[in-house]
Amino acid sequence: MAPDIGTPEIGQNGARLPEAPEATPRACPPAWARRRRLRGLLHGLLRPLVPRGLLARALLIILIPLVVTQAIALQIFYGTHLDVISRRLASGVAGDVGMVVELLTRYPRGADGEGERGWIFREAAWRMDLSLAFEPGADLGPPALRPASLPLLPLEEDLDRALKERVRLPFDTDWQTDPRSVIIRVGLPDGVLHVEASRKRLFWGTIYLFFIWLVGASLLLFAAAALFMKNQVRALRRLAGAAEAFGKGRDTGPIKPEGASEVRQAGAAFNGMRANIRRFVAQRTEMLAGISHDLRTPLTRLRLGLAMLPADAQEDAAAMTQDVEEMERMVASYLAFARGEVLEAPEPTDLVALVREMAERAPAEGGEVVVEAPPSLTLPLRADALRRCLGNLLDNARRHAAHVAMTVHPTPGWAEVHVDDDGPGIPAGTREGAFKPFASFSAGGTGLGLAIARDIARAHGGEIALGESPMGGLRATVRLPM
Known part of the structure; x- marks a missing residue:
């Protein structure tokens, strides 16, 4: 039976349990919470007023103390x-x-x-x-009224x-x-x-001389600071442009370190990183080329040995021949994935013409592709690598669908290529996993098609995304920077 209200409860050992504390009014937030809220409010108010660029921010850092100092002096x-x-x-x-x-x-x-x-x-x-x-x-009379516009x-x-x-x-x-x-x-x-x-x-009269000297000295100091900061920011912009171009596969060569010592150090670090990446890619390509050669030699001997078997053993060797062909195809796919056409230099290429070329190959390979695109769209592309990228996407679409369509859609700063099909598609939760190497969703595939396609798109500075297609199947979207 529950105890009466107002009667203290008794524990099992007969001890009186402590009474529940009375409800207290809600305490004020601590000082650190109020300060944090105030900082957030000030940040929200000042953020739209603060410029985004480094040059403007640096000049603002110089200008505000200068103006405050001059105002205090005046x-x-x-x-x-x-x-x-x-x-x-x-x-x-x-x-x-x-x-x-x-x-x-x-x-x-x-x-x-x-x-x-x-x-x-x-x-x-x-x-x-x-x-x-x-x-x-x-x-004398009453004083003349002074106009309100003359304080x-x-x-x-x-x-x-x-x-x-x-x-x-x-x-x-x-x-x-x-x-x-x-x-x-x-x-x-x-x-x-x-x-x-x-x-x-x-x-x-000397107040005018003082004011002219004050303003003139301030303008001279600000102009010198602006010129100096502009030179420093120009070096950072060149470094950022070189890094962006290298990330998009447009290798413009090493940059010349200039500016302050920290900026020169960043430029030298970028040149070293660029050289290390190129050396790593070259070593990987050479290593896999050697591995491919070493693997193809025994595979060729096996194929030759199977071909020289007597006629009564050809039926038993048919399965072994298929295994050898599968191994050769896998070796070629692995080498293509690792190489990724990294040695090809970007050149101005008509993306629409390239897409139509890929669509014209489809009937000979067992399917028809409908293309919707503007007359032309020229971008700096690595044409052979992009053909492999779009070819892998078309192969996946034709393998699972009866109808395939390609659309070229230019957007501000980007060019998008949509590959749509009416197949079963890929569930939304497993779309990102489809880009992992060796993750195959169909029999007979190596699981490298989408991985190679994404690697090529990212080498151009773009990306590939999977989504729902208006045709009811899967949509693969390749985004390339313009």
Whole structure:
């Protein structure tokens, strides 16, 4: 009987079992999980923005620190030193204007009417580089509204702030009327004072030189880095092109190591790998050629011996003759599989003409092949090897089907040749195993036809795949790079 809820359970030895812990709220993910999620989010956001090429990435690695460094330098220089200089220049102009206003306020008129004011104007023009004009009885009025498209510059803010501290009278400034000067209007008790100050007194001209030097040095450094990285990337591109061509069976010879020491080391390693592969293939071909010769010699003697048997023994020797022929055929297939036509150089070949040639041979060998293809399609091919590849596929199709069709279908960057039949096909789970050497699905076969075909296709830089055929049987697709 189950214990009541709330009653502790008792074990077999009479000991009280520990109570089940109460359900606790779900704990927050650990810090490392949050950091990992954040890194994944940043990677997903930045990945579309990061260029794919090595040259662009290298230049980006150089450009980002360069721009950040220049931005920090400009901020420190402009935000501190230049800002201090700007405030001091604005304070100097505001102090001069304030001094003139103070003099005009203390000495509004001289003994001869305008003598004191004229003297103040002349002295200000000579000693302070200020052009002054007085409009008696005028009113300053409300300040003019500034257009929204013209934001207030930091220099204008510094001047307005300094005028408020030094003048302490109503004023306004005009920066748009004259591009070479700023006009300051100050409201006095008996009129309006117009002050025209040159903008050279407010600007620090060396900022442009500093900015030009900063940007020019950055552009020069970036151009030198781009030229250097382009040379390094060019060496990598040549290495990649040579490796791709060698993988497609287009041996262009050894490459010249160039660039940085690591790139030169990679080029030298590629040349060594290429030489080792060619030496291995040559040794394998020579070895199997010798084995084939050694095996064919005793087979020929056996065939000769069987042929010289008396007539009454010919019936008994028929089975032995078939075994000898089978052994000769197997030896030839093994040698073809190992050799793979690796010594043939690729040449521009019309793939459509080659396919039609293979289809025209079919009636003489016991079957008709329907071809559907464009007028022509020229590719760099090893023609004899590709004939063997397509021949093996056609032999397999004719062996198991009554109708066979071949289709040449060009796609972007690739040319596909489909070999379709209406036979029983191969189950999907065993299609990849059909490419293994000596894996035969029919009696009398060596199991090397598809293996040789795939070896030839891969030597061209392509591939072979098996699938369902629209005719109901098997489709073998040969993909070749264009």
